[in-house]
Amino acid sequence: MDKSAITKTLTQYMAAWNEPDDTARRALLAQCWSDSGIYLDPNVLLAGRDALATKIGEVLASRPGARLEFMSGIDIHHNMIRFLWRLVRPDGTCGDTSIDFGEIGPDGRLVRIVGFFGPAPPLP
Numbered sequence: 001m002d003k004s005a006i007t008k009t010l011t012q013y014m015a016a017w018n019e020p021d022d023t024a025r026r027a028l029l030a031q032c033w034s035d036s037g038i039y040l041d042p043n044v045l046l047a048g049r050d051a052l053a054t055k056i057g058e059v060l061a062s063r064p065g066a067r068l069e070f071m072s073g074i075d076i077h078h079n080m081i082r083f084l085w086r087l088v089r090p091d092g093t094c095g096d097t098s099i100d101f102g103e104i105g106p107d108g109r110l111v112r113i114v115g116f117f118g119p120a121p122p123l124p
Helices: 003-017 022-032 049-062
Strands: 033-041 044-047 067-070 075-077 080-088 094-104 110-116
Touching: 003 022, 003 049, 003 067, 003 080, 003 094, 003 110, 022 033, 022 049, 033 049, 044 049
Parallel strands: 033 110
Antiparallel strands: 033 044, 067 080, 075 080, 080 094, 094 110
């Protein structure tokens, strides 16, 4: 897969998480998220682009002025990706760094994202 195309897809995905306008957010997701894509994190399991667009809107409404930003480059092999990100609050303070793993479909859009919040747990 073309790494620059995958980077563009992930940049659009991150932009969608920061887009307060529902119409603009849905337009970004149409470019980067499969119609039936799966989003999974510790709090939610969503199927489909509309469900993700709605959830992003809810998250944005619950944290006015906050944004997500990349904390790493995008690691790519085959059709799989991983990257680190963090929440930046309106006052500039940051939340934990988190990691997402994903899969790019044959059309170049995301078909799955699995997110983990915060650092990995310590060894027992």
